Every structure is written in C-alpha cells, then in structure tokens.
Amino acid sequence: MNDGQGARRAALGCSVLSMLLIALAYGLTLVPAAAPAPAWGGWLMALGTAGLFASLTVLGAVRRNRPWRAVAWAVGFIFVVIFGAFGAALLLAPDDASSALVLGLPLRAAIVIYGIGVVPALVLPLVYAKTFDTLTLSADDLEQVRADARRAQDEMAS
Amino acid sequence: MQTAALPSLTQPVVVGVALAYFGVVAAIGAWAARRTRSASDFFVAGQGIGLWTLAIASMAATISGFAFIGGPGLIYSIGLTAVYIVLPASITNTVGAWVLGKRLRLLAEVRTMITVPDAIGARYRSPTAQGLAGVAIIIAVIGYTATNLLALGLVVKAVFAVDLTTGILVGTAITLAYSASGGILAGVYTDLFQGAVMALASVLVFAYVLMVGGGLGGISQSILPADPTFLSPWGKLGPMAALSFFFVFGIGSLGQPHVLHKIFMLKDPRRLKWSPLLTTAALMVTLLLFFGVGIVTKGLVASGRMTALASPDDATPMFLLQFTPILLSAIVFAGVAAAIMSTVNSFLSIGAAALTHDLPRAVGRHLPNELHIGRIATTVIALVAAGVALASGTLVAFLGIFGWGLFASTLVPSLAVGLNWAGATKAGAVASIATGILVTLVFETLGYLRVFTLPAGVSVSGLSLVLSFLVFFGVSWLTREQAPGDLDPDIRVVLNA
Numbered sequence: 001m002n003d004g005q006g007a008r009r010a011a012l013g014c015s016v017l018s019m020l021l022i023a024l025a026y027g028l029t030l031v032p033a034a035a036p037a038p039a040w041g042g043w044l045m046a047l048g049t050a051g052l053f054a055s056l057t058v059l060g061a062v063r064r065n066r067p068w069r070a071v072a073w074a075v076g077f078i079f080v081v082i083f084g085a086f087g088a089a090l091l092l093a094p095d096d097a098s099s100a101l102v103l104g105l106p107l108r109a110a111i112v113i114y115g116i117g118v119v120p121a122l123v124l125p126l127v128y129a130k131t132f133d134t135l136t137l138s139a140d141d142l143e144q145v146r147a148d149a150r151r152a153q154d155e156m157a158s
Numbered sequence: 159m160q161t162a163a164l165p166s167l168t169q170p171v172v173v174g175v176a177l178a179y180f181g182v183v184a185a186i187g188a189w190a191a192r193r194t195r196s197a198s199d200f201f202v203a204g205q206g207i208g209l210w211t212l213a214i215a216s217m218a219a220t221i222s223g224f225a226f227i228g229g230p231g232l233i234y235s236i237g238l239t240a241v242y243i244v245l246p247a248s249i250t251n252t253v254g255a256w257v258l259g260k261r262l263r264l265l266a267e268v269r270t271m272i273t274v275p276d277a278i279g280a281r282y283r284s285p286t287a288q289g290l291a292g293v294a295i296i297i298a299v300i301g302y303t304a305t306n307l308l309a310l311g312l313v314v315k316a317v318f319a320v321d322l323t324t325g326i327l328v329g330t331a332i333t334l335a336y337s338a339s340g341g342i343l344a345g346v347y348t349d350l351f352q353g354a355v356m357a358l359a360s361v362l363v364f365a366y367v368l369m370v371g372g373g374l375g376g377i378s379q380s381i382l383p384a385d386p387t388f389l390s391p392w393g394k395l396g397p398m399a400a401l402s403f404f405f406v407f408g409i410g411s412l413g414q415p416h417v418l419h420k421i422f423m424l425k426d427p428r429r430l431k432w433s434p435l436l437t438t439a440a441l442m443v444t445l446l447l448f449f450g451v452g453i454v455t456k457g458l459v460a461s462g463r464m465t466a467l468a469s470p471d472d473a474t475p476m477f478l479l480q481f482t483p484i485l486l487s488a489i490v491f492a493g494v495a496a497a498i499m500s501t502v503n504s505f506l507s508i509g510a511a512a513l514t515h516d517l518p519r520a521v522g523r524h525l526p527n528e529l530h531i532g533r534i535a536t537t538v539i540a541l542v543a544a545g546v547a548l549a550s551g552t553l554v555a556f557l558g559i560f561g562w563g564l565f566a567s568t569l570v571p572s573l574a575v576g577l578n579w580a581g582a583t584k585a586g587a588v589a590s591i592a593t594g595i596l597v598t599l600v601f602e603t604l605g606y607l608r609v610f611t612l613p614a615g616v617s618v619s620g621l622s623l624v625l626s627f628l629v630f631f632g633v634s635w636l637t638r639e640q641a642p643g644d645l646d647p648d649i650r651v652v653l654n655a
Binding site: 008012015016019020022023025026029030041042045046048049052053056057059060061063064071078081082086089090094095096097099101103104105106108109111112113116117118119120121124125126127128129132133136137139141142145146148149152153155156 | 238241245246247248249251252253255256257258260261264267268373374375377378379382383386389390391392397398401402404405408409412427428430431432434435438439442574575578579581612613614615616620621624627628631646647648650651652654655
C-alpha cells in the first residue's frame with residue numbers, strides 16, 4: 001500500500017460523496033411524501049458520517065509516496081465502528097423492560113455507547129502514537145520541513 | 159447551557175471552596191500577568207507550553223458548564239439523544255490530530271501564527287478569507303461568551319446568595335481580570351488547574367452515581383419500565399436528531415478555534431505524538447458526570463426516590479445536594495465555575511485576537527502594540543457580552559445556540575480540508591466561509607422569530623455545515639486553475655509534509 005497519492009484522491013471523492021449522503025438525508029426530511037424518511041435518513045446519516053470521518057482521516061494521515069498500511073487499519077476501524085454500531089442500532093429490535101442488559105445498558109444502547117463512545121478511545125490514540133514517528137512527523141521530517149520552508153521563503157524574497 | 163436559576167447552594171463549605179478556588183485562579187492570573195510581555199505571550203502563550211498543559215487546556219476549553227449542568231439536564235429531558243453531543247469525543251481528538259494537528263503546528267514553524275484565521279490567510283494567500291473567518295469568530299464569541307457569563311452568574315448567585323446582576327458582574331470581573339492581564343498565558347495555566355478540578359469532580363460524582371443508582375444496571379432497570387424510549391440508542395428524539403448531533407459535534411470539532419489555536423502554543427511539534435491520548439483520556443473522564451448524572455436522576459425520579467425535577471437544569475444540583483457529601487457538591491460547583499471560566503477565557507482570547515489582529519490584516523493594516531490593544535479588546539468583548547447577558551435571557555439563549563455551528567461551518571472546510579488538499583482555492587474558502595456565516599445567521603434568526611423552522615432532526619448547524627462543505631468543493635473545482643497561485647511555496651512545504 002504505497003500509493004498515498006491515489007488514496008488521498010479517493011478520500012477527496014469519498015468525502016464529497018459522504019457529504020452528499022448527509023445532504024440527501026436532510027433533504028428527505030423536507031419531503032413528506034418520502035416517508036418513512038426517518039429509516040432511510042438514519043442509514044444515510046450513519047453511512048455519510050462514517051465515510052466523512054474515514055475520508056478526512058485519510059486526507060490528513062496519509063502522506064504522498066509513503067506506505068500507509070497502519071493508517072489504513074485505523075481508517076477501516078473508524079468506518080466499521082461508526083457505521084457498524086449505528087447500523088446495528090438501526091437494525092436490531094427495540095428493547096423493552098424485559099430486555100437483557102449488557103454492561104448495564106440495553107443491547108442497542110450498549111453497542112452505541114461502548115462501541116463508539118469507549119472502544120475507539122482505547123485504540124485510536126495508541127495507533128496514532130505508535131505510528132507517529134514513521135508516518136506523521138519524525139525528527140528528520142521536522143528538520144526537512146524547516147529547511148525546505150526556509151529555502152522557499154528565500155526564493156520568495158529574492 | 160444553564161439559563162434557569164439553580165437551587166440555593168449558600169452553605170459555608172460551598173462558599174469556602176468557591177473562595178479558595180477563585181483565590182487560586184487570581185494567583186495564577188497575577189503570575190501570568192507578570193510574564194506576559196508581548197502579543198505572542200498574550201495570544202499564544204509565547205509558543206512555550208508543554209504537552210500536559212496543551213492536553214488539559216484543550217479539554218478545559220472544550221468543556222463549558224454545559225457538561226456539568228445543561229448536559230445532564232438535557233439527558234434527563236430527551237434521553238440518550240443528548241449523549242450524541244459528546245459521543246464523538248472518543249474519536250475526534252485522534253482524527254483531529256491527524257487532520258489538523260501536525261499541519262497547524264508546522265504552519266507555526268514556518269510563519270508567525272497568532273490565530274486560526276492567520277492559518278487560513280496564509281493557506282490561501284487571502285486577507286479576505288482571514289477577515290471573514292475573523293468576523294465569524296467575533297460573532298460567535300460574543301454569543302458564546304454571553305451565554306457562559308449568564309451561566310457563571312447563576313452559579314455565583316446560587317453559591318453566594320446574591321442577585322443575578324451581581325453574579326454576572328462578579329463572574330465577569332474575575333474572568334476578565336486574569337484574561338485581560340495575562341491573556342491566554344493566564345488561560346492555559348488556569349485551564350490546567352481548572353481541568354484537574356473538573357476531572358476530579360467528575361470521577362467522584364460518577365462513583366456516587368453508581369453507588370446511589372445501584373450501578374448502571376440498577377439505573378437501567380429503574381428507567382426501562384417507566385420510559386423505555388429514554389434508553390433507546392436514539393433517545394426520545396429519534397435517529398435523525400441523534401445522528402445529526404453526532405455529525406455536527408463530531409465533524410464540527412475540527413473547526414473550533416478556541417481549541418485549535420492552542421496547537422500553536424506547543425513548544426515542540428513532536429510532542430503532538432501523545433496529545434490525542436492525553437486529551438481523549440481527560441475528556442472521557444470529565445464527561446462521566448455528564449452521562450452519569452443525566453441517567454441517574456431519571457432513574458431516581460422513575461423509582462420515586464427523587465421528586466420530578468421542576469427544571470431539567472436542576473438535575474446536577476439536586477442529585478448532589480440530596481445524595482452526595484456537601485464537600486463534593488462544593489468541588490463540583492467549583493468545577494462548574496472552572497469549566498465556564500476556562501471556556502470564557504479561551505473565547506475572549508480568540509475574539510480579541512480576531513479584532514486586533516485578523517480584521518486589521520484583512521484591510522492591509524497592522525496595529526501597533528498588539529499586546530496593549532489586545533488587552534483593551536479583551537475588556538471590550540467581555541463587557542459587551544456581559545451587557546448582553548444582563549439585558550435579555552432570551553437573547554442569550556438565541557446567541558448561544560449557534561456558536562458551535564458557526565465555527566464549524568466557517569472553519570472546517572477551509573481548514574480541515576484546505577490544509578490537506580492543494581486543490582482548494584481561495585475562492586472556495588471565501589465562498590464556504592461566507593456560506594457558513596449567511597446560512598447560520600439567516601436560519602437561526604428565522605427560527606428564533608418563528609418565521610421558519612427546520613424539520614425535526616435537521617439543525618441549522620448541520621445544514622450550514624453541509625452547505626458550506628459542498629460550496630467549498632464546488633467553487634474550488636470551478637476555480638481549480640487558480641489553485642497553484644493560491645499557495646505560497648513555504649505553505650506548500652507544510653501541505654506536503
């Protein structure tokens with residue numbers, strides 16, 4: 001997975017598409033004839049938001065001409081967690097007073113609260129830290145940026 | 159945000175803790191004032207803060223009193239729908255670090271960066287874009303600050319048994335004193351203290367939530383027979399509203415200038431490595447109270463152990479006063495004041511910077527002695543906001559609701575995408591910022607005047623964020639030939655880093 005440039009181009013397209021899905025979800029609420037809009041709207045919002053988070057992450061994290069396998073896992077994780085949790089909540093049957101609890105919450109609520117509210121907090125910051133030196137900003141990268149910027153500014157001034 | 163009166167908290171322990179807390183804040187403010195010698199010190203803490211200070215200050219700036227008072231009350235009212243406001247917190251710090259952290263901090267390596275609009279102006283070679291972003295910030299800051307000063311006034315009123323006007327004036331005076339003298343340098347170090355207070359308060363209260371409620375399972379079992387929709391994953395407002403909250407507060411976090419501009423202050427860019435871990439942990443801990451008190455009060459009312467709340471905003475005070483030791487209540491209310499003051503300080507700082515730095519640059523001017531003028535601007539903004547808070551509660555409620563959305567719609571496309579896409583153009587940035595301002599102000603005003611209200615599940619913030627994003631991409635694509643010329647070579651180095 002070396003084609004960071006290709007991934008970034010795809011991410012731009014995905015972010016536009018994701019935003020259009022969200023726009024469509026909002027648009028459906030304005031059309032009474034589109035009922036049951038809420039069901040479709042929820043799926044569009046879930047897919048659009050998951051896609052947007054994932055594609056923006058690719059745009060920010062993936063660097064041109066660098067392998068991005070570790071970040072690809074994180075991006076996939078973000079998408080699967082968000083869309084998977086919201087999708088499960090949309091698909092599963094509603095809970096009632098007799099429903100079994102999972103870690104103290106009804107099943108669907110537990111999937112969302114723990115799946116999106118807790119699990120990513122335990123994973124993503126560690127992935128970021130672990131890949132920081134190789135993928136984000138090493139000491140050499142920092143010196144290179146400083147040197148390249150100085151050179152560029154000298155050229156601009158001259 | 160708190161706009162209704164709190165129950166009376168005037169007890170010696172509460173008053174004593176509040177006085178001790180304000181004393182510490184004043185001392186930190188005085189220390190910072192002596193060290194503030196330049197506009198750089200005043201607006202970006204001399205670019206000299208460490209990782210822990212950045213992480214805790216970012217958390218404290220993000221969380222206002224809403225997390226302690228308004229938030230639990232909102233959960234009590236609408237169930238788990240309200241949780242979607244904070245649910246993205248587990249993701250956004252890391253995503254934000256990838257999308258913005260490195261590039262914002264590297265911008266500060268290659269150019270002088272005082273404000274977030276500075277970053278926009280540098281990215282697009284556009285004083286117009288910088289100025290428009292500054293205008294958006296000033297509008298949102300006044301509204302947000304007024305809301306927070308009203309909330310602070312209510313807390314002071316409840317603790318010290320004074321009238322609301324006195325409460326607002328006292329709260330404003332204390333916050334203004336350290337903000338005007340020490341600027342953001344005072345702000346980040348008071349944030350460090352305030353963040354610690356907030357986190358401690360939240361953890362202790364959550365422990366009591368579990369003890370009193372019989373664990374999360376006990377709380378759920380109290381609620382489900384009476385109101386199963388409360389614990390539906392979407393709460394009482396349904397999936398569209400819940401997911402719209404997630405979208406606005408999740409993606410919108412990439413455009414909150416009072417948090418982003420702290421990145422400029424980090425001494426060593428390589429310390430960004432650990433900032434998502436620390437900030438996420440700090441946020442998650444501090445949000446325990448938000449979630450716990452919201453659901454436990456519902457459970458206690460459902461099981462008859464607490465009388466139904468007269469106002470949802472009574473959730474935190476009534477739970478604390480009835481079920482926790484008075485010392486813990488005192489710490490929590492100090493935590494509420496801490497949360498509000500840290501957020502107000504951040505807003506005052508960025509608002510003053512927009513007024514004294516970004517707007518002049520938009521018209522080709524540089525004001526002399528930005529430090530001195532920055533202090534004056536801080537005072538002016540605080541007094542205007544306090545005046546709004548004193549004048550009208552409904553006006554405050556109106557101004558306070560669109561702050562987050564205005565920041566998000568004006569800054570997310572131009573920053574979060576623009577710093578990662580060389581094809582973004584000046585025209586795209588200007589158009590998207592203008593769209594964000596226009597759509598937010600027009601639709602919020604129409605809603606406030608009851609002329610036109612968006613359907614349930616669609617917020618003005620969400621609509622303006624969607625439209626500004628699409629305008630950004632559309633106009634950038636239409637003007638794509640201009641993209642290379644809109645990017646200075648040294649800025650291109652940062653984009654390619």
